[in-house]
Amino acid sequence: MARIRVSVLGPARLEVDGVPARLTPLTTRLLVRLVAADGEPVPVRRLHRDVWALDGEQPHAAQRHRNEVQKRVLELRRALDPAQRGDGARVLRTEQLLAGPAPETAYRLVLAPGELDCAEFTDLVDSALLAAPASAADRLAAALALVRGRPLAEAGDEDFARPLARRLTALYETARRQLIRSRMDLGRHDLALPVAERMARERPDDQDVAELLGALRARLRERHGRELLRQPFPGAGDLVVVRGDLFDQDDANLVVGFTDTFDTATEQDLVISRDSVQGQLVERLFGGERKLLDDRIQAGLRAFRPVRTERPQDKPRGRRVRYPLGTTVPLTVDGRRVFAVAYSRLGNDLVARSGPADLRASLDTLWPAVARYGMYRPLAIPLIGSGLARIVELDRTRLLLMIVESFADHCRRDPATAPELRVVIRPADLERTDLSVLGTYLRTTRLPGAGADVGAGTGSQDTGAGAGDSGGAYGRR
Template sequence: MTRIHVGVLGTTVLSVGGRPVGLAPLTVKLLLRLVAADGEAIPAMRLYREVWEEPRAADTGTAGRLHRTEVQKRILELRRALGRDEAARVLLTEQVLNGRGTESAYRLVLAAGQLDCAEFGERVNRAAHAAPATAAALLTGALELWRGRPLAEAAGAGFADALAERLAAQYETARRELVRVHLELGHPDAALPLAERLAAERPGDGEVARTLRLIRERLRARHGDEVLRREFTGLRVTVTVKRGDLFAEDDANLVVGFGDTFDTDTADDVVISSESVQGQLLHRVYGSDRELLDKELRRALRRVAPVGRESPRFKPRGKRLRYPVGTVVPLTLSGRRVFATVHCRQGLDLATVSTPEDLRLCLERLWESVDVHGLLKPVATPLLGAGLARLRELGREQIMILIIASYLRACRVRPVAPELRIVLRPDDLARIRLTDVARFVEALGHDGLPGENA
């Protein structure tokens, strides 16, 4: 059976067997009149008066015969476009009574799946009593059918007004309902573009304006402390930058940078500052039990060969075994990991120093370890190298970009972690031009590469 489809939600489209078929303008208008009849048989002279817009056309004598002949020509063109077999099923000729006897009338019989406005109305009506997720799917499908002003070629013709107005009202209802349903489902991001279009089209509509404000408030509340977020759909990963407390990220693995001696002594803030990330790890995660943290580090470092040992003479305080930059050891917490990573070197004066090459190597080894030990959980990290590590060659923005680029590069090879979360303390956030970082991130494609997919 040849598939017929008539589209009137916008410029009229007739397709037969999946291919569009061209019609003369008057034939298109006649087709729209039959669509507007909603399955009713329309006498030939009424078709002529309404389609040719000659309301006083006589239906008797030579003039009447000529008018009916004009209609028959258009009907014949439409039948040829539909195909003989299909036309016999959907475009019916009947005889109806008039004041002087009988007259030919024409009826268009299309199923909902053959007429876009019927399918549109059916979906909108079903959505009115459907469960929220089902309603969202039905309304989205209905709105996808909408291509513009309904029955466009018959604009201003009396026969088209009622159907066009009814469809426009359904379109308005569908959009408003879809906004409401998206909000009910907790998807304000999906509701936002619809609400913005409604507000632009109806600047004086208080209800639409209130709904748009509500959506924006919900979106801001959902982001909370997030200051940057980008989903890379090609990699199925997310990069987030947020203000907050690294050790409050209890759903994520944590990254803690160490010097090459893995020092943990925070007494008097001489060897390690108690305010550093290492110091916070000791006091907040290990309850200030330095012996326990050192025991965990020794256990994790058993398979790592030191690269040197300092003498007590030259390094009287702190640990003396040195490990390679880039060393990463996972420490086990309940259901997650702390990745202790060497990203700087500690001098004999106990001050640490790092270089861009040190940080790149550290990050490369970090993602390798996260891939093996990270349990596919998000990874929360401070801005490695930006503080006491004294990585002076790079600004904070450059360090953040380096961390993000390194993570995305690793994710293009293997699924390292579903999210990179860079956590900044409020005072650190104030010292970073995050717009520079955001421009870098937004210039990347969906696969994390520069350019064409952005």
């Protein structure tokens, strides 16, 4: 049997074994008229009146009209059965109607749901209305993807097409509303949004749709919360910029910058400031037990070769063993990792100093350690270098760009480093950080795994259109 596909959810078309059939306009209208009959036989007399759009009876032309209909029926059967395997007669059947003084020839179109798009559409929507949210969303998206435009378009607003067209139009609206609800039930407000936006454009006076769209946008704003930017790195996770506190990122591994001596002492703020990220690490994740943190760092440093050891008379306070910049010690804390990375040098005068080249080299060494020990979890990193490390050559915007550029360069070599790089910016630093510069970089730079330049601004990029909004809408009246 041939694979037949009749589509009327938009401009009518017929495909046989995947090949579009060429039909004359009258034969196309005949096909639409038979579909509109919804599986019922249509007498020749009515077919001619509807397809040729004639008013009233023309008894003296009955034979000519019958011949015209038969000619179009023959053309349609040949289109349905180009290999002459009998599919034309199977799908387009000839019947005799006995209602009246004499039998009357009629034609019936018999198609399985998989052969007629509006039948498949109906089955998918009907089954989705009784399904659980995930199954419902999948079926509704598949149903809406079948829609290419107004149903039975070639029939216009003719009486014979109106019942089926109205039923399909109502079902289309039901499917869109139910898809929105299903996606909201699944927490995928981002996928529900484009469907609601399209409905609002097509129905600007529908107050219910306007309220639904407003509620969706409000939920998305709530969901983003402190999120300022989200940009996918194709094949390499997401870049996210958030406003907040590094130590509030409970679902992520953390990066904490250290000096080359890995000092942790915060007594009297002489070596490490209590307000620094290192100082907060002691209090927030190690309960103020500095020795516990210090012991874990020293255990991790056994795998690295020091560069030198300072004399007590030169550096009377703090640790004296120095390690190369970029040395990264992964610490396990509550089932996640804290990556302690040396990116600045602590002078013997207890002043930390670093520069752009030092920071970039340290970042380039950090990412391989994250890929190896990070268990493929999100990674949260502060604006390293903006505090006591005194990288005065770079403002906060350029520090942010350096972090992102370094991560992007690494991901070109190793995309599976982390599912998300989350840059955490303190509220006090936000007004001095220009995210539009990062937006320009993301828009104009070929990111890891991208086949073309990525067009992304500084807004959230997590609202891609769902499959359920891919088809054209039914015509507005």
